[in-house]
Amino acid sequence: MYIYDSYDQSIVDERVAQFKDQTDRYFSGELTEEQFLPLRLQNGLYVQRYAPMLRVAVPYGLLSSTQVRKLAHIARTYDKGYAHVTTRTNFQFNWPELKDVPEILKELASVQMHAIQTSGNCIRNTTTDQFAGVTSGELIDPRPYCEIIRQWSTVHPEFAFLPRKFKIAVNSHTTDDRAATLLHDVALKIVKNEAGETGYEVYVGGGLGRTPIIASLVEDFLPEKHLLTYLDAVLRVYNLNGRRDNKYKARIKILVKALGVEAFRELVRTEWSNLKDGPGTITQEELDRVKGHFTEPAYEKLESSKDLELQLSENKAFSNWYNRNVSEHKIAGYAIATLTLKKLGTPPGDITDNQLDATADLADKYSFGEIRSTHEQNLVLADVKQDDLFELWKEAKALGFSTPNLGLLTDMICCPGGDFCALANAKSIPVAEALQAKFDNLDYLHDLGEIDLNISGCMNACGHHHIGHIGILGVDKKGEEFYQVSLGGDAGPKASLGKILGPSFARDQMPNVIENILNTYVDQRIDGERFLDTYRRAGHAIFKERAYAKSN
Amino acid sequence: MQNLINQEVELTNSWALIQDDSADFSQQNIMIPAMYWLENQELFSDRTDVSIWFSGDADLSLFKGKLTNIPVIGINFPAFADGRGYSLARLISEREDYKGELRAIGDVLIDQLYFMKRCGFTTYLLKEGLSPKKAINYFETFNAPYQLAADIKEPLFRRKS
Numbered sequence: 001m002y003i004y005d006s007y008d009q010s011i012v013d014e015r016v017a018q019f020k021d022q023t024d025r026y027f028s029g030e031l032t033e034e035q036f037l038p039l040r041l042q043n044g045l046y047v048q049r050y051a052p053m054l055r056v057a058v059p060y061g062l063l064s065s066t067q068v069r070k071l072a073h074i075a076r077t078y079d080k081g082y083a084h085v086t087t088r089t090n091f092q093f094n095w096p097e098l099k100d101v102p103e104i105l106k107e108l109a110s111v112q113m114h115a116i117q118t119s120g121n122c123i124r125n126t127t128t129d130q131f132a133g134v135t136s137g138e139l140i141d142p143r144p145y146c147e148i149i150r151q152w153s154t155v156h157p158e159f160a161f162l163p164r165k166f167k168i169a170v171n172s173h174t175t176d177d178r179a180a181t182l183l184h185d186v187a188l189k190i191v192k193n194e195a196g197e198t199g200y201e202v203y204v205g206g207g208l209g210r211t212p213i214i215a216s217l218v219e220d221f222l223p224e225k226h227l228l229t230y231l232d233a234v235l236r237v238y239n240l241n242g243r244r245d246n247k248y249k250a251r252i253k254i255l256v257k258a259l260g261v262e263a264f265r266e267l268v269r270t271e272w273s274n275l276k277d278g279p280g281t282i283t284q285e286e287l288d289r290v291k292g293h294f295t296e297p298a299y300e301k302l303e304s305s306k307d308l309e310l311q312l313s314e315n316k317a318f319s320n321w322y323n324r325n326v327s328e329h330k331i332a333g334y335a336i337a338t339l340t341l342k343k344l345g346t347p348p349g350d351i352t353d354n355q356l357d358a359t360a361d362l363a364d365k366y367s368f369g370e371i372r373s374t375h376e377q378n379l380v381l382a383d384v385k386q387d388d389l390f391e392l393w394k395e396a397k398a399l400g401f402s403t404p405n406l407g408l409l410t411d412m413i414c415c416p417g418g419d420f421c422a423l424a425n426a427k428s429i430p431v432a433e434a435l436q437a438k439f440d441n442l443d444y445l446h447d448l449g450e451i452d453l454n455i456s457g458c459m460n461a462c463g464h465h466h467i468g469h470i471g472i473l474g475v476d477k478k479g480e481e482f483y484q485v486s487l488g489g490d491a492g493p494k495a496s497l498g499k500i501l502g503p504s505f506a507r508d509q510m511p512n513v514i515e516n517i518l519n520t521y522v523d524q525r526i527d528g529e530r531f532l533d534t535y536r537r538a539g540h541a542i543f544k545e546r547a548y549a550k551s552n
Numbered sequence: 553m554q555n556l557i558n559q560e561v562e563l564t565n566s567w568a569l570i571q572d573d574s575a576d577f578s579q580q581n582i583m584i585p586a587m588y589w590l591e592n593q594e595l596f597s598d599r600t601d602v603s604i605w606f607s608g609d610a611d612l613s614l615f616k617g618k619l620t621n622i623p624v625i626g627i628n629f630p631a632f633a634d635g636r637g638y639s640l641a642r643l644i645s646e647r648e649d650y651k652g653e654l655r656a657i658g659d660v661l662i663d664q665l666y667f668m669k670r671c672g673f674t675t676y677l678l679k680e681g682l683s684p685k686k687a688i689n690y691f692e693t694f695n696a697p698y699q700l701a702a703d704i705k706e707p708l709f710r711r712k713s
Contacts, residue, residue, distance in 0.1 A: 007696050007708060014694050022663060031663075038633055039663055121633070151698045151708070157670035158642055158701065161635025228707070239639045244608075274647060279706045286709040 001062050001370060002147045002293040004112045011154065012109045015116055019043050020102035027099070042122055042160065044090075044115030045101055046422075053420065054093045054101060055118040056108060058373050060128045060146040060170075061089035065360035065369040070111045072356035078104055083356065085341060085349040087413060087464055088125050088167070089373040090118055094420050116154055121162045121250075123153035123235070128170045129178045130374040133294060134382045136330040139190050140198065142172035144290040145227065148282065152228050159235050163242035164250035166235070167207070179375060180467060180491035182206050185252045186234060187215045188227075198224045204234060204264070205256030208461035212497045213253040216261040218268065224287070229280040233272035241267070297368040297383055302333025305386035318393050320442065321404040326389060335386050337367075339379040339401035340411060344436045346400075347429045348414040349377030358399050366392050375464075376413055378406065409451045409518075410436050413464050417457030417474065418481070424457035426474025426481035431455055431510055438511040439518075448518060451531045452491065467491040469532045470517065471498040472510070483510055487517070487543055488535050501544050513547055520546040555684040556655075558675050559691045562684040565677065567603055567624060569657065583626050590614060605657060608636035612643055619650050627673070629658035638671045645672030645702045662686065666693040672702030 004012070019039070026036040040047075044055035056071070063071075071091055075083045078100050084092040096104060108114055117124055126146045133141045149168055153159075159166075171181040172190040181187040187203035200222045206215030222230055238252045241259075256264045312319045327336040339359065342348050351359075359379060363371045366388050367381035374380060379401075384392055396402040405411045412435070415421065417428030432455055439445060454468030458475075465471035471486040482504035489498030505513050521531050524538045535543060556565040570577070570584045577584065577595065583603040587610075589596060596602045605626030606612075619625060625644060627637040637656065644650045655675040656668050665676060669691050678687055700707045 007712065010696060011694055011698070018693050035632070035661060035663075121635075154698055155694060156699055157667040157697070158638045158699075159635070160667055161633050161638070161664075236639050236642075240636055244634060244636075279700050279710060283709060289709075 001064060002059075002143075002290070008151070009109075009112070012112070012114045012116075015043070015114060015155070016102065016105045016109050019105055023098070023102050038120055038161070040101075041120030042117055043101070043105065044118035045098070046119060047098075051095045052098050052101065053416075054096050054104060054115060055086065056091045056093070056113060056115050057118045057125050058090050058113075059150045060126055060132070060143055061130055061373045061375075062143065063371045063373065064111075065363045065371065067111045067113055068356050068360040068363070068371050070107060070113065072353040072360070074104055074107060075353040075356065082350055082352045084347070084416065085351065085373050085377045085379070087375045087377065087415070087462060088118075089127055089130075089375055090125055091373070092416075094416070119165070121164050121166075122160050123156060123162075123166045123168065126150055126153070126168045126170065127179050127184075127375060129173055129176075130372045130380050131178060131327065131336055131382065132172070133296075134329055134331075134334075134336055135173065135176075136328065137174050137176065138330075139172045139174055139192065141291075141294050142170045142190055143294050144287070145188070145190065145224075146170050147290050147293070148227065148286070149231070152231065156235075158232075159239060162235070162239055163244045164247060164252075166238070166252065168231075175493065177491070177493040177495075180464065180495070182215045182493075182495040183208055183212070183464075183467060183491065184215060186231070191221065193221050200224065200227065202230065202234075204268075205253040205261075206495075207251050207253045208464060208466050209251065210248050210459045210461075211251075211253065212461070212466040213257065214495050214497065215253075216256060218261065218265050225282045225284075226276060227282060229275040229278060230268075230272055232275055232280060233268050236271055237264070237267045296331075297370075299331050299334065299383070300385075302331075302385065302387075304332060305389075308386045308389060311390045315390075317397075317404075318390060320446070321393050321397075321402050322389065324404040324408065324446070325402070325406045329383070333386055335384050335389055337381045337384045337389065337392060337396075338374070338406050339381065339396055340403045340406055341378050341401070342405055342411050342436075343400050343403050344410075344440055345433070347416070347419075348412050348432055351379075355399055355401070358395075359401075362392065362395060376411065378411070404442065405445060407450045407452075408445045409439055409448055409453055410445060412436075413452070413454040413468065415456050415462035417455075417463075421457060421462075423460055424474065425459075425476035426457050426483065427507075428455045428457040428463060428472075428474055431472060431474075431483065431507060434507075434511050435514060438515070448521070449530055452489075453514075454489070464491070465489070466497045467495065468498060469535070470514065475504055477504070481507055483507060485513060485517070485547065487540065488532065490532060499540055501540075501547055516547050516549065517543055554680055555678045555682065555687075556675060557678065557684045557687055559669060560688065562688075563675065569605070569626070583624060586610060586615065590618075605655075606640055606644075608634055608640070610640060612640065612648070616648070619644065619648050620652075622650075622652060624653040624655055624675075625650060626655045626657045626677075629656060629660060629664075632659040632661045632664055634659075638667060641668070641671040641673055642702055662690050665690045670697070670699075670701040670703050 169181040169184040189201040202219040203215035372380040418424035455472040456463035456465040467489040484504040486498030586604040603624035
């Protein structure tokens, strides 16, 4: 993984000093609430329902065991003993005191971490495939490009006060998209041209929120060295032309839609023609330097494990976990294991200080000391020997990480909702809990197969409800919490947005409504068909009819 | 009162800001709306004591090649969170190669000074009540930033090697 040099460390240290000074001036009354707001937001600090919420950046979801132990320490020392994995692969603390935040940032800086630009109207954390570097079918490792973007975007002097937040994702997989790339302000797909040169397809103007839009293709081949000058051009066009009169119309997706993609492309190319081949062009030395941080760990030469076959045939629970939560590794004899944070009775994505410490231990023992966080709010050990899987499973089971539900109905994405978030219209965690409780039969869940169920507590869509096969949105009706259901969303390479089923439901109706939808699927499916495929084939109407038939 | 500074010292402000088109343009040392200046260039062609200021929605393409001899160009920040002025400043100083005084006006606060300096501003008319002595300490927040901008012409990765 990327290791800071003295320059990287200085920037993070200077940021800590800057925020300490800003916080002091806020407490002394020198900075008003309004003036302090964007400054604290750009350091990940929201003021929420009960306390400030601090969002710590995990660039492209990659963590060392040392960093995870630091997060455990922060959860224990400054919070109530737990943290929350967000849908931007960041970590969030729900209970820190504002006065402690400068000290927390200092602790983070000591392990090469920060909270820079994790909120506010600026360039946010860049995300990518959680299996980057270890999955087969990947063109090249996308993480060096993410790190180059991280450095370029960190404290960018021109783009600290954009019309609205700005999110970039990178995908390099030839057939899969595990990062919901096309739902980003800028989506970069790493490709090779006919001459075998590396570059990017550049998509602009995707996003969720109130107006969900899939990003439009703006360049079909941007050579790799032009990445930063091109991004500068896109951001400059957005900074100057994006709407600032209405925050709900301020994202770049609205600008692209208003101008049309052709006119937008023209503006960007005109601006870029002045920057192209200038000093912002990435040098081969820099590319090589950053790539040098993402070399393969010391893999052993292994055969496919024989013990594993035996363990799988003898232990049903292990085999369930293996089938759902273990993914294929590009190196023979290794596997990718996902530790799910979706256990019944725990809000999706929550993890305790002790679990964090234990995860760090597991990573040291089984996976070269690295951990990854996913936008589906789980953790990944990416380099586990197949021979170690059985032992890992037993340890993960004892820690509550082994629910074999990866990709299944109960592996939900869920925002903190009205329990914690001041923006929410409705609670989301109790809905997740009610669904986890109702659908806790593993055989049934496995029979249902892959279903993305995503829950957001408001239109800002932090729970990605638009791209869930089943999406649930909390709405407020005259002070009461209701829930709107949509079907047919998809975050994959052929991204699609869900279609709203109809009038919203009361919270206590939700388990039955979802049951009706699932029964419709089971009745309609042709063998082997996933929920999403059945929905697309059988059509919206039949699901709608059945959902409302018995839902009172 | 509003204090004027550059990156080192407090300055005396000798320019009167003209906000609207109905003002008295015959007075000396005035900084006038850029569009008004553009549309009435013949009125000001003989004067060396006229400066202009841009608002965030300025169309700089209309001013191509016309800015060189203007003594001071102001860029207005209607609110500190409106970041259009940063891009305008870079375009004027880097693209138009303007060498005169580039002044930040409007909601100019201490925590934005570092960004403004990097984008090419040379003077700063601080918001009412802000201390110039204090403000001057806020230009060096980051010693070796990653990005190239108006002040440092190469990104960190080129400066390191």
